[in-house]
Amino acid sequence: MESMAAVEMPVTVPAFDVSSRRPATAGLVLNSPNPPSLRDELVGVVGKAFRPRRTNGGDGGARRCAWALTALQAVFPVLQWGKTYDLKSFRSDVMAGLTLASLGIPQSIGYANLAKLDPQYGLYTSVVPPLIYAVMGTSREIAIGPVAVVSLLLSSMVQKIVDPATDPVTYRTLVFTVTFLAGVFQVSFGLFRLGFLVDFLSHAAIVGFMGGAAIVIGLQQLKGLLGLSKFTNSTDVVSVAKAVFSALHDPWHPGNFLIGCSFLIFILATRFIGRRYKKLFWLSAISPLVSVILSTAMVYATRADKHGVKIIREVHAGLNPSSVKQIQLNGPYTTECAKIAIICAVIALTVIVVILNPAGVCTTEMHTELTGSSLHCLLQEAIAVGRSFASIKGYKLDGNKEMIAMGCSNIAGSMSSCYVATGSFSRTAVNFSAGARSTVSNIVMAVTVLIALELFMKLLYYTPMAVLASIILSALPGLIDIREAWSIWKVDKMDFLICLGAFVGVLFGSVEIGLGVALAISFAKIIIQSIRPQVEVLGRLQGTNIFCSVRQYPVACRTPAIQVIRIDTSFLCFINATFIKERIIEWVRAEVEASNEKARERVHSVVLDMSNVVNIDTSGLVGLEEIHKDLVSLGIQIAIASPGWQAIQKMKLGHVVDRIGEEWIFLTVSEAVEGCLTEHKGSATEC
Numbered sequence: 288m289e290s291m292a293a294v295e296m297p298v299t300v301p302a303f304d305v306s307s308r309r310p311a312t313a314g315l316v317l318n319s320p321n322p323p324s325l326r327d328e329l330v331g332v333v334g335k336a337f338r339p340r341r342t343n344g345g346d347g348g349a350r351r352c353a354w355a356l357t358a359l360q361a362v363f364p365v366l367q368w369g370k371t372y373d374l375k376s377f378r379s380d381v382m383a384g385l386t387l388a389s390l391g392i393p394q395s396i397g398y399a400n401l402a403k404l405d406p407q408y409g410l411y412t413s414v415v416p417p418l419i420y421a422v423m424g425t426s427r428e429i430a431i432g433p434v435a436v437v438s439l440l441l442s443s444m445v446q447k448i449v450d451p452a453t454d455p456v457t458y459r460t461l462v463f464t465v466t467f468l469a470g471v472f473q474v475s476f477g478l479f480r481l482g483f484l485v486d487f488l489s490h491a492a493i494v495g496f497m498g499g500a501a502i503v504i505g506l507q508q509l510k511g512l513l514g515l516s517k518f519t520n521s522t523d524v525v526s527v528a529k530a531v532f533s534a535l536h537d538p539w540h541p542g543n544f545l546i547g548c549s550f551l552i553f554i555l556a557t558r559f560i561g562r563r564y565k566k567l568f569w570l571s572a573i574s575p576l577v578s579v580i581l582s583t584a585m586v587y588a589t590r591a592d593k594h595g596v597k598i599i600r601e602v603h604a605g606l607n608p609s610s611v612k613q614i615q616l617n618g619p620y621t622t623e624c625a626k627i628a629i630i631c632a633v634i635a636l637t638v639i640v641v642i643l644n645p646a647g648v649c650t651t652e653m654h655t656e657l658t659g660s661s662l663h664c665l666l667q668e669a670i671a672v673g674r675s676f677a678s679i680k681g682y683k684l685d686g687n688k689e690m691i692a693m694g695c696s697n698i699a700g701s702m703s704s705c706y707v708a709t710g711s712f713s714r715t716a717v718n719f720s721a722g723a724r725s726t727v728s729n730i731v732m733a734v735t736v737l738i739a740l741e742l743f744m745k746l747l748y749y750t751p752m753a754v755l756a757s758i759i760l761s762a763l764p765g766l767i768d769i770r771e772a773w774s775i776w777k778v779d780k781m782d783f784l785i786c787l788g789a790f791v792g793v794l795f796g797s798v799e800i801g802l803g804v805a806l807a808i809s810f811a812k813i814i815i816q817s818i819r820p821q822v823e824v825l826g827r828l829q830g831t832n833i834f835c836s837v838r839q840y841p842v843a844c845r846t847p848a849i850q851v852i853r854i855d856t857s858f859l860c861f862i863n864a865t866f867i868k869e870r871i872i873e874w875v876r877a878e879v880e881a882s883n884e885k886a887r888e889r890v891h892s893v894v895l896d897m898s899n900v901v902n903i904d905t906s907g908l909v910g911l912e913e914i915h916k917d918l919v920s921l922g923i924q925i926a927i928a929s930p931g932w933q934a935i936q937k938m939k940l941g942h943v944v945d946r947i948g949e950e951w952i953f954l955t956v957s958e959a960v961e962g963c964l965t966e967h968k969g970s971a972t973e974c
Contacts, residue, residue, distance in 0.1 A: 316952050317944065322932045364688070365422045368725060376724035383723035384731020386572050387430055390717055391732055392739055393575035394762070395433055396599075396747075397755040400511070401504065402438040402706055403451040404462065406599055406747070409433050410736055411607045416696035416708035417733045421726035423692035428723055429639070430714035430732070431696060435762060436500050437635055437707050439507070441465065443522045443798045444627045448620055460613045461624055467614050467701035468628030473636060473694030477687040488637050491775050492805035494768065495786035499793025499801055501766030503527070504759065511756030514543030514597045524794050540595025546585075547753030547760075550578040554761040572717045575758045579750055587749040597752040604744035606737070607703040614701060630799065635697075635709035639689055713762060781812050820856035820863050822870045825896060825956065832957035834896065848889060849963050850878055851956060853896035859903045859934070864910035871895075872917050879921060892963035893918055896956050898929035908941040915947055924966070926951045928959040 360367045391413050399409025413432040420431045441462060442451075451458040475481065488496075506527040510518040519530035557574040561567050585591070592598045615621065693709060700708055718728055776783040785808045793801030823836040826843030834851055837843045845851070852871055856863055875893055882889045895914075903911075918925050925947060930938065935952070938944050944952060953959035 316930065316935055316954050317939070317949055319932065319935070322936055361688075362691075363422050364425050365726070368427075372725065372727075377727065379722040379724045380727035381731050383718050383721035383728040385735060386569060386721040387714055387718050387723075387728060387732040388735035388739075389573045389576045391430070391432055391711075391714055392736060393579045393755070393758050394711075394714070395736070396579075396602075396750075397759045398433040398435055398438040400752070400755055401435060401442065401507065401759060402433070402462070403442040403446060403458065404706065405603070407603045407740065407744070408459075408704060408706060410740055411703065412700060412705040412708050413736045414733045414740070415607055415703045415705050416700045417729035419696040419699045420692050421729045421733075423688075423695055424726055425688050425692070426710075427725045428715055428719045429710040430718045431693075431708055431729055432711055432714065433706065434638065434709055434711050435504055435759060436497070436638075436766075437631060437709060439500060439504050439522070440631055440634055440798050441627070441707060444630070448623055459610075460615055461620055462706050463610045463613050463701045463704070464615050464618075464621070464624045465628045465631060466697050466705065466707050467616075468625055469632040469635065469707050470694045470697030470699075470701060472629050472632040473690050473697060475694075476632070476636065477690030477692075477694060480687060487806060487809070488633065488802075489782070489785060489805075489809055491779075491782040491786040492789045492802075492809060493637065494771055494775065495789030495791075495805060496793060496798075496801055497766045498768070498772070499790040500798065501763045502794055503798075504766075505763050506531075508756035508759050511597065511752040512544060512547040512760070514540050514595060514753065522793075522797055542591055542594065542596045543751065543753040546582055546591075546596065546751050547757045550582055550754050551757035551760055554578060554757065558761075568717070568720050572721070575761075578754050578758065579747075582754040583747065583750045586751050591751075592749060599747055599750045599752065599755075602744040602747045604740055604742075606740070607705070609702065610704045611702045630802065631707050632694075635693065635707055636690055638709045638712070639693060781808075785809055785812070814862070817856070817858075817862050819866055820854070822867055822874075823853045823855060824874065825851040825853050827957075827960075832955070834956045834960075846960055846964075848882075848967070849892045849894060849960055850875055850890055851894045851896065851960065853899065855899050857899060857901045857931075859897075859900050859907035859910065861904060861906035864906045868910045868914050871914055875918065875921065875923065879923075890923055891967050892924045892926060894926045894928055894956060894959045894963065896928050897931065897934060898956075899931075900934050901931040903931075903934040903937050905941070908937065908943050911938070911943050912946060915943075924951070924963065926953060926959040926963055928953045928956045 356366075392410065395409035395413045396406040397409070399406050399412075402409070417431040420429075424431075445451075445458060445461050445465065449457045449461055502524065503522050506524060507522070509515070509527070509531050513531070513534070515531070515534040517530075517534055519526045521527065521530075554571075554574045558571040561569075561571040586596055586598060615624075697705075697707055700706070721728075772783070772786055775786050785805050788808045789801045789805035791801075792804035796804075823838065824845070825834040826837040826840070826845040827834050828840070828843055834853075835843050836853070837845060852874065854867055856867070859867065871893075875890065878890050915925050927947065930952070935944075951959075951962075953962060
């Protein structure tokens, strides 16, 4: 590599100011305008959140009316797309809504059981939140309601405060309080553009979390599948396995297991048919409802409940009762509820973000409740492209508005006996494939569930618990994606460690432990990469002015007597300034010692490529000053190329530019190298 330096091809030299021996463009770096201040950025963020789009033309009154209309349309998108809504779209939405209800009713009952609530609370959650979202949401395909993962998360955390078996009233009070606070957090995320908080759960963390949650949810359903009366409230696999082993020693009726397995096979078979014949997708959508109807009729006809088959028994009918007075914002458990609420809010929003994810690959999160079915194929064609099918249908999705809509849905839901709702993968796929044209399908579904609450709840008295368990179990295979975990292992071992930590934490600890482990490893990864950023030695590609890493591109030629070093971090700060300084000085000293024997190749200049350094703090400024002092002591000149906007501003305010010298700040690396060569030749001539 050293021998290649002598055969460097000639390159185009930038125009220089003869008097100062500097390129004509070098002054652009120092004369750039001041970057926006922190205050300007904060005002801009808040302003975008609360200020609707301006309107032009018309008198003052007309402008105010237009402004008010724009503000209303920003909060209620239905006022915008509703103008073009027609009868044909309504017919499509009615069919989609009815199909959605056929899947949503049995799922809602099962998920309420998973959340340790009475069946009607799952149905309540399929009424009010979808109605609120229908007028506030920007997505026309997402189906809103209870989902398995959030139901498990809610029950596993709240039951550590109050046991639902011994004090169900207080348990429900805490659930409604958590739902209200989760809605408040979600609205705040949307208003203040805090959606980046959702990104703290990486793809790998969600893959591991979903896999662990699937196993835990499946083990929890053994209580209903086997008809067990006593069961543990713990969610870790060891406690559940012990509870099942202990319960099997007690008398249990095999009829529960027979009913559950029979209808589980029936549901999976209809999904197989739907996968083979896509036009029959509706079979898999209605199979849970058919299972409930058939199993209920069988139990009623044979009076199997008198022979050990566990049934739902009473389900309260009627409209959602008010739960405003049950929301406790100043009680003894408010702090615990707030902690649970923010976790539920982030998980619920993560589901929405995944559904709206514009990535073109079908990831594990998108497989939720669907793998092995025709719905899995539909997700690959529809939801996996997320925003793309919004653009195909001619409308735009707004992530922040989605957060506000979901938050308002949960706030309203908490006041009407609902628990945390979010977008459902399986029901969204059914909604899209059934031809939904707008959020009216959510309204049709909610009205259908409401009618069922009014008229048909008494018919659910004999519904076996084993069927609810089979409905939930049929939705779980897609949560475990071994192929995706293997892909993560091949691509990024650290990401796989995050995935494994979340999986093991959920499986052997609890849901919150799994999330905590995943977040801890994720932050540890970020910190390690921030502490030890890449510092690369650069060389020039022959015949060009392009400088790149000599490790990545061995054909790059290093310039004799000039060390070009690139700092690969966006923020030169207290956490990495010392490491970067030591690495640079170490390399320069080694280069000086190696070149002392050859006077012509002795290092006389170091060029720092700071094109990747967007910002810098006071520790970073001190680090640059120490690098400058150490290089001066070695008789070496330092030049800085292409510092970021905020970085150069702080370097000027911190007088670092004055100490280094304005003439040694350049726009590009090539200009800095040519400037150093010109200066060195001029000094040699004077001598």
